[in-house]
Amino acid sequence: MTKDGKDDASMLRGKLTTFRRRCGKPSCRCATGEPHESPALTYTEGGRTKTLTLSASEVKEVRAALRRYTRAKAQLERSASTGLQALQRRRAAGQKARRS
Ligand SMILES: [Zn+2]
Numbered sequence: 001m002t003k004d005g006k007d008d009a010s011m012l013r014g015k016l017t018t019f020r021r022r023c024g025k026p027s028c029r030c031a032t033g034e035p036h037e038s039p040a041l042t043y044t045e046g047g048r049t050k051t052l053t054l055s056a057s058e059v060k061e062v063r064a065a066l067r068r069y070t071r072a073k074a075q076l077e078r079s080a081s082t083g084l085q086a087l088q089r090r091r092a093a094g095q096k097a098r099r100s
Helices: 056-099
Strands: 015-021 036-045 048-053
Touching: 015 048, 015 056, 036 056
Parallel strands: none
Antiparallel strands: 015 036, 036 048
16 A cells, blocks of 8 residues: 555445355355355446455445545536536526527
């Protein structure tokens, strides 16, 4: 990990899920019983869904980063809608001015 903060995960896109798997060891409890569970982040990259398993300590950070992304995205969407409305208003006002 670098110290310049370039690898910080302050924003993340994806979904927190629980990843279940069998490790393949015949002697492991998962061979007959419950599979191993670990928190994971699923996300799409290049149209494909990928899974990144997380350590328990990463979950809180990931959840916060996902929330930050969702909030920032909603804000962007609002700005875009406001911009569109402003353009439409200007267009409507311009047409009215030309007609009179
Ligand atoms: Zn196992």
